Amino acid sequence: MNLPIILTFGAALLAVGMLALAFAGPSAGKAKTRRLSSVKDRHAASTEAVVAAQMRKTIAAAGNSGNTSISSLMPRRELMELRLRRTGKGWTLSKYMFASMALFVVVAGGMLSVRAPFMLALMFGLLAGVGLPHMVVGRIIKKRVLKFNARFPDAIDLLVRGLKSGLPVTETFQVVSQELPGPVGEEFRGIVERIRIGNTMEQALQESAEMLGTPEFQFFCITIAIQRETGGNLAETLANLSDVLRKRAQMKLKIKAMSSEAKASAYIVGALPFFVFGVVWSMNPGYLQGFFFEQRLIVAGLGGLVWMSIGAFIMSRMISFEI
Known part of the structure; x- marks a missing residue:
């Protein structure tokens, strides 16, 4: 057996493995964890636990209402749904999978129509169907995070002015959500809504931090948490944080130019x-x-x-x- 046949056979095995991975069902461990969580929620004793359980049920119901049976075939579904939420476009997992399959059919069919080898058409179809949507989602997330980081110091300055004028922290969050457009206003609006339905400020901030995945917002969450535990002048601390974030952005631009x-x-x-x-x-x-x-x-x-x-x-x- 010569080398081209071996490589072709290996490519076929790789393609079959990618297909099996793409259409594998959810793991039994995750299903067991979800069942245990649902049992704990039913027997929750404290009011805060009951509210958190109800929130998880509501979010799960909203996520499942937009998905068809095909979306349940994707492995690591929670991670993919998190990536789609980070885009801020309201895309569902089903739309993502249908777009991937459409790209696979178009690319593979186009190459087969020009009489390209079947394995080559299959590999390029998988590359386009799996890689291109992932790359597009990643670019949209990166663009949104960059827009957030560009306006985030302005949001902190607005918080500082609100705190110095005597407003509580939650009211300053509301002001930021109304005054600043784009991703900054959207994220702070989500924080305010989560606080209104019963979450603590730390939980609401941490959820937004997990959604964004940026060190800048993590610094902000840590600053708020430390101030609430130890006390101190929050306005001055946030002003120092805003200055640090602006210098950090300037350093990034300098490195980008170099x-x-x-x-x-x-x-x-x-x-x-x-x-x-x-x-x-x-x-x-x-x-x-x-x-x-x-x-x-x-x-x-x-x-x-x-x-x-x-x-x-x-x-x-x-x-x-x-x-």
Whole structure:
């Protein structure tokens, strides 16, 4: 058995494994945990526990009402639902899965229509159906988080002015939710609503922190929690936090400017092979048709894509800095 057949067989096993992983059912451990949680909620004694249990039931009912039976097939469903909520677009898990399957059918069918090999069409279809929606959701989340971080120091300054004028913390949250548009106003509006239905301030803030997943908001939650336990001048502490966050944002912009040349070089080097391939294909298609039919050229092309992906990953880590 020669090398191309072995690689083709391995690609087939990989594709089958990805399909099995994509359509695997929920784990028994998670189902057991949910059942134990429901039993604890039914026998909750304190008022706070009863309110929290009712909130979880309401949220679960709202999430299940927008999902069809196909959404229950996705593994790590809670993590995917959290990612979709972070986009702020109101997308459901069912819509995400239908979009992924539609992309898979379109890409794989398009490649089969031009008589590409079946395994190559299947691999590119899986890459488009699984990778492209994940990348789009990730970019939307990153854009929303960047917008939040850009306006968050302004929100803290507004909180400081409200506290200095004598307003309580919850009232200043309400002012921020009304005055600031975009993700900042949406998140503070959610905090106010959770406090109104019975959550403590720490629980409401922590839920928003888990939703955003940003260090900036975690700093804010820690500041509020420490002040409520130890006391002190909250307005002054928040003013110092706002100054720290602004300096942190300035440092990020400075690093982005210093690494822009390296990023541009990485983009040019990564796009050059595809650009040359497209130019040669437009001038002489027959010269490159073997990459879609000849097994050895298909293996060479896939190997080149793998090595290019490794190089792009290494370059991205080299120009990525944590502050």
